[in-house]
Amino acid sequence: MSGKVKQDDINKALWAACDIFRGTISADTYKDFILTMLFLKYISDVWQDHYDNYRKEYGDEPELIEEMLKNERFVLPRNASYYALYDQRHEPGNGERIDQALHAIEEVNGTKLKDAGKSVFQDISFNTDRLGEEKQKNTILRDLLEEFSKAELNLKPSRVGSLDVIGNAYEYLIKNFAASGGQKAGEFYTPPEVSELIAELLDPQPGDTICDPACGSASLLMKCGRKVREHHGSKQYALYGQEAIGSTWSLAKMNMFLHGEDNHKIEWGDTLRNPKLLDPHGQLLKFDIVTANPPFSLDKWGHDTAEHDQFGRFNRGIPPKTKGDYAFILHMIETLKPKTGRMAVVVPHGVLFRGASEGKIRQKLIDENLLDAVIGLPEKLFYGTGIPAAILVFNKAKTDENVLFIDASREFKSGKNQNLLGEEQIQNILLTYRHRIKSDKYSHRANFEEIRENDYNLNISRYVNTFEEEAEIDLLMVRAEREQLKTKLQILEAEMDNHLRELGYGA
Numbered sequence: 229m230s231g232k233v234k235q236d237d238i239n240k241a242l243w244a245a246c247d248i249f250r251g252t253i254s255a256d257t258y259k260d261f262i263l264t265m266l267f268l269k270y271i272s273d274v275w276q277d278h279y280d281n282y283r284k285e286y287g288d289e290p291e292l293i294e295e296m297l298k299n300e301r302f303v304l305p306r307n308a309s310y311y312a313l314y315d316q317r318h319e320p321g322n323g324e325r326i327d328q329a330l331h332a333i334e335e336v337n338g339t340k341l342k343d344a345g346k347s348v349f350q351d352i353s354f355n356t357d358r359l360g361e362e363k364q365k366n367t368i369l370r371d372l373l374e375e376f377s378k379a380e381l382n383l384k385p386s387r388v389g390s391l392d393v394i395g396n397a398y399e400y401l402i403k404n405f406a407a408s409g410g411q412k413a414g415e416f417y418t419p420p421e422v423s424e425l426i427a428e429l430l431d432p433q434p435g436d437t438i439c440d441p442a443c444g445s446a447s448l449l450m451k452c453g454r455k456v457r458e459h460h461g462s463k464q465y466a467l468y469g470q471e472a473i474g475s476t477w478s479l480a481k482m483n484m485f486l487h488g489e490d491n492h493k494i495e496w497g498d499t500l501r502n503p504k505l506l507d508p509h510g511q512l513l514k515f516d517i518v519t520a521n522p523p524f525s526l527d528k529w530g531h532d533t534a535e536h537d538q539f540g541r542f543n544r545g546i547p548p549k550t551k552g553d554y555a556f557i558l559h560m561i562e563t564l565k566p567k568t569g570r571m572a573v574v575v576p577h578g579v580l581f582r583g584a585s586e587g588k589i590r591q592k593l594i595d596e597n598l599l600d601a602v603i604g605l606p607e608k609l610f611y612g613t614g615i616p617a618a619i620l621v622f623n624k625a626k627t628d629e630n631v632l633f634i635d636a637s638r639e640f641k642s643g644k645n646q647n648l649l650g651e652e653q654i655q656n657i658l659l660t661y662r663h664r665i666k667s668d669k670y671s672h673r674a675n676f677e678e679i680r681e682n683d684y685n686l687n688i689s690r691y692v693n694t695f696e697e698e699a700e701i702d703l704l705m706v707r708a709e710r711e712q713l714k715t716k717l718q719i720l721e722a723e724m725d726n727h728l729r730e731l732g733y734g735a
């Protein structure tokens with residue numbers, strides 16, 4: 229099968245592969261098997277593609293080709309490739325062979341697939357009793373290997389191009405598991421167009437350090453890195469992230485590995501309770517750019533220890549016990565470089581107007597002139613939740629004293645089950661933000677006095693009036709139309725009476 233592969237074809241093939249596990253293990257578990265096998269297939273196809281190219285160039289010279297392959301960005305041991313496993317699929321021991329292959333890949337690639345001794349594949353085992361007794365397990369894994377031999381899952385670089393295969397597949401599977409009731413709490417993937425918008429808003433520059441403290445599969449982080457390459461032709465940047473869910477941390481590491489993002493540090497752990505991105509003195513690292521789509525209104529975020537936080541992240545106030553939105557915001561603010569840092573965070577709308585401790589925190593952030601913009605997004609944009617969200621942009625280098633409000637909630641393309649931000653909608657937001665444009669029913673620059681008059685409530689409708697006046701009703705015209713209708717009705721009733729009499733139903 230030649231030509232470019234479509235992400236939609238990859239997604240459908242992966243969803244079909246999920247059928248192998250249904251009825252054996254839960255939906256939130258077999259996602260990990262599918263994505264890990266996708267990783268193995270991808271790197272095997274990349275390796276095979278390079279091997280074939282060297283063979284064309286140098287002929288049938290195995291030793292020379294082996295030497296050339298040693299210069300590749302990653303190493304794939306001969307017996308650890310997908311194709312070696314596929315050739316042995318009918319033999320006993322599929323689970324053990326797959327686990328050994330993954331371990332071998334980790335070992336020969338050093339730190340690229342490990343972090344502080346933690347293994348990317350430590351939470352996944354194909355040789356598990358959860359797949360049934362040995363014979364059943366072997367059959368399931370044979371079927372899985374065969375599913376990945378489909379033409380749609382030929383992932384050679386010439387066919388894949390610049391697709392974020394792992395990230396896009398993760399998005400697709402999360403969306404479908406959520407729709408079928410298999411959603412894991414808090415796993416809300418950032419849609420690609422929202423990542424694109426955020427990356428453009430933050431405008432990463434060569435030399436920037438970029439952090440996502442709730443990085444998921446790292447697609448948002450990588451999108452920011454890609455902007456430096458696209459706009460400046462530079463690879464001079466560093467990516468940092470932290471992710472609480474072990475299997476998702478593994479996906480982030482795999483994603484970085486696949487895309488050649490070697491200048492990164494992705495930590496595994498709870499950012500709020502145990503931040504891991506620290507300097508040599510044990511203090512929070514500071515970054516040029518911080519961005520995240522953290523879990524909305526996270527319950528049990530660490531309220532009990534916040535008062536004595538060793539990093540002083542909550543000196544503006546302690547967020548409520550059952551809503552961690554401002555806990556993430558405050559953490560992110562504290563990790564910005566003092567005079568140059570900028571950040572964008574996705575939040576539910578309650579963050580804009582809820583009172584009590586959140587209202588006090590919001591007031592302090594505004595009074596410190598840190599808040600740069602509030603951008604309202606359409607509803608049904610995020611997989612796993614239908615509620616509308618907003619992007620808050622903060623900037624430590626602000627020179628004016630106003631906040632830009634953009635109401636983009638009505639600017640979207642309708643999808644089958646989700647709304648989408650199209651290129652036109654993204655460009656409208658970016659143009660308005662970059663030039664601080666004030667536009668009727670779309671955007672407004674509010675000074676501090678106006679915000680104070682609104683009691684520091686950031687509800688966008690208080691600043692951007694989207695009310696559409698109804699057209700005036702001409703009562704004389706309505707009366708004339710009513711009289712015409714009455715006349716027509718009388719004529720129709722007379723005609724109906726005549727018809728009924730002709731049929732013998734009249735008086």
